Amino acid sequence: METLHLLADGFAVALTPTNLMLALLGCFLGTLIGSLPGLGPVNGVAILIPVAFSLDLDPTSALIMLTCIYYGCMYGGRISSILLNIPGDEPAIMTTLDGYPMAKAGKASEALAISAVASFIGATFATIGLTLFAPMLASVAIHFGPSDYFALYVMAFATIGGITGVNPFKTLIAAFLGLMIAAVGLDPGTGVARFTFDSFHLYDGFDPIVAIVGLFAISEVLMYLERMDQLQGKMVPLGRAIPKLKDILSGGWAYMRGSVIGFVSGVLPGAGASLGAFLSYIAEQRWSDKNGSFGKGDPKGVAAPEAGNNSASGGALIPMLTLGVPGSGTTAVMLALLLSLNIQPGPLLFERQPDIVWGLIAALYIANFVLLLLNIPLISLFTRMLSMPQWLLMPFVVMVSFMGVYSISHSTFDLLVMVGFGIFGYILRKIGVSLVPIILGLLLGAEMENNLRRALSISDGDFLILFQSPIALALYAFTAVMLGLSFYLAFRKNQRGGEARQDE
Template structure:
């Protein structure tokens, strides 16, 4: 009955008025961020990290606030998918397939409510799964030595590169860019600078927050300018919002299956929510068959990807918290938050800082309920936010990013670096090179290198040591399979394209 006593500790923390207030603020802010077209969970959370950090919140509060934003953004992403046919983020793409046709048929309100309930169900499922699975995985992780950790990091890069991108070479290049940047700065072992080119500003290394905000938020600004703010006008009118209980009830098995599929996809290192919603939708589509009329605006077609996507979001927290290896772009950003707060994710987190983990889990449960209550009656309010014109939104986002980094480091150099990362991010996105491996490389580069160095020191330079344990070999096999297999599966698992507006 460990779990119950642990949960009691967690709820004890989460129910304090201040934490509750933070959770509600986070949910509200997150839903807005998710709903705004172009702003998704990863750039939303990225922009807010520096500011949260400067606020001087303690670790648990900061974590509660940001995960509430994260969950909120996952909820909010569906609003712009359904109403505008513009996914706020990549995982929300699948929701447009049935959500937008339903909204065009005059049932926008129903679509939003069904997807809200599906999100709730998926997130609830995942949080319970996290509660049950994470402590077990954390215990297994105690067996890991440097060789296993090195293989695990390889696995994360390989699966992320293999699944999330269309071109393996580009994903590998992205990972190398990230890892290469992580090497810059003073070497811990020798105390001597590496690869700084003599620039004093670089002795500290490149702050991963600068890179993240640049690659996600500032790059988004350039994309926005390229499109000249198109696609912010409201497409579909929202009439009265009622709760279609019967239809929601009819999707119960869909939601359950989609949540299970999404959760598993979320746990896989590097796969994340996009894969979760994609697999959930495809599974349900094949279960329903041609009679299910998927793609024409059916309730199941909305419930499946939303449940899958939110469940994967929760599932992605499992490897992030237990192993320190994030499962998606947004959890990579959350990992950055943890590292900023000086919390080292991994098995020791569960034994040494139980209040952080269980406080987080309890607040996720609370945030989920808050989000459901907020999203069904208040959905009209969030829909109005979509009408904020791009020429106010875009400078606003930029200024918030700059002030965040400025208040964190106080240096012009970091702000200039952020602009450079923004340009890099724009070029990478144009060339279809994934940016998430870059972030992951910057975040994990240091750990990955020290795992390799420890392994080499322990084995006196024997390369074979990296493949010496069954766990390590297993990771290497999965890493290679995860990198190579998508080459062959790409023909079979073709992503459906978004509806072209007729």
């Protein structure tokens, strides 16, 4: 009953005219950005964070707007995947496997409708899970000590480095790079300048917002410019404008199975929507593919990954809000927003600032219905955005990035830092290094260091305190299992690749 009462208070916050308008705007912009190939939720939120600052919104309103953009991007990512066979973001890769064959068969509108319903079911399931389980996890997390939080941060880096990366070695190296970048600035214990090269601009370290916009938005522009000739494609005809109800229901139980698998994947720190979409598709293929129709235009092959990635997106909010550990790349960006607004995510957030948490949860319920009603009638509008010429799209992204970052600090040095991070991100992406672990290291490095210092202060410098708590030991055990599994899978993949080359 207490949860329902708090949720009712949250709806009172979310339904204020300002927050409702921002939720609607966020849903529209998110779907728009998500429909553009390659931008995705991380870049969408990163690009529009400066807009939230420039509007001078209160923390609750800013968080509602950007979370609705997050949900909208997850909805919109399916559009280019189905129509052009170009994933709007990483999780949408699984949607291309059956969505594009459906479109080529003249069933584009059916595929788009199924994906919209799957997104709605998955996101709603995750929001219900967020309502029920986030307060419970917060009540448990309040018992975490410094050594437990240090173990939690270790697990976050290990899981995101081991699960989501193609090469676990590269992604673990990226996590260490992020920690190194986080060490720039004044030492919190002694006040000694670290890695500043006598530049006063670096005494406060790198602004996470500037780094995120550079790493994701600017590097994305550079990647686009490199492959823009390859992205020119013809639109696939939509076919029937309004799909039949039986076509929408052809997803069957794949909607629910994908939602459950995606939610569990999203709650794992660092796993995110990519893992949720992948596991949902694989599980549904093993469950339902009796006649080899998957990969050839099976509606369940669209329903399962779309439900999975949207459910994972909502599940990823749970560790971010309750533990201060982002569950995905996009929630890592949103964590930067919270920290910039002097909001510390964690178990005490539910007690000290319940209006922010429950206003956000209520806004997600509203956003899900808005997105469903928005996506189905406006499919043709969003598909027209895909025909926007590259020479118009890329300057627009650069303009928004530069204006947004400058509006935060009015510092030309930050613009140079943004460009520098953009070039750095472009180089990393070219050599196959994930950017998400770097962002995690930059965002969590300071808190990880502070908790390590607190734990060592309590024990007078005895490192054994890090391994004395049952919670910490359980987290280390889980980390070891995840790392072992990821390296084993990488070894098997390389072994199979070597055998295939020998056969050739």
